[in-house]
Amino acid sequence: MKAVLAALLVALAMSYVVAAPNYAISCGEVDLCMAPCVKYLTGGQKEPSEDCCTxxxxxxxxxxxxxxxxxxxxxxxxxxxxxxxxxxxxxxxLPDACHTPLPFSISMNFDCNSIP
Structure with a gap:
């Protein structure tokens, strides 16, 4: 039973990899860019750090x-x-505080599918 379940999970994972778009970026890279901003975004800092703005x-x-x-x-x-x-x-x-306007909003309510 475990072998069947494992084979099914591998097949599902492979179908996702094949069907997934091939983007030049990953969520991990986006997360790494934004990680230094957490203190500012949660009110722990008055201004974003240099690393955040980078x-x-x-x-x-x-x-x-x-x-x-x-x-x-x-x-x-x-x-x-x-x-x-x-x-x-x-x-x-955040984008204004870092003098770096982004091509999309970072509001929690923003519909990402509306980005042109």
Whole structure:
């Protein structure tokens, strides 16, 4: 029974890998860019750190097309759900605070599929 279950899980994983889009970015990379910003986004710092702003700038240049921008946006939203105490105003103001406008909003309520 365990062998059948393992084979089924491997088959499902392989079908996902084959069907998954081939983006030049990953959610892990998006998370790494945004990780230094957590203290600012949760109110632990008044201003974003230099490392945070470096991550925002890197994130801005990562997506190369609409699909990748939508993907990165969804990665950010997914990661944000795992962080308690996010301050909506800090989230909305992060790109301006880092002097780096992003090609999409980082609001929790933003529809990533609306990104052109």
């Amino acid at each position: 991550g925002v700038k890197k994130l801005k240049g990562m997506p190369k097309n609409t699909e990748e921008r939508r993907f990165a946006c969804n990665c950010m939203k997914q990661a944000a759900h795992g962080i308690s105490g996010l301050k909506d105003d800090a989230v909305a103001n």
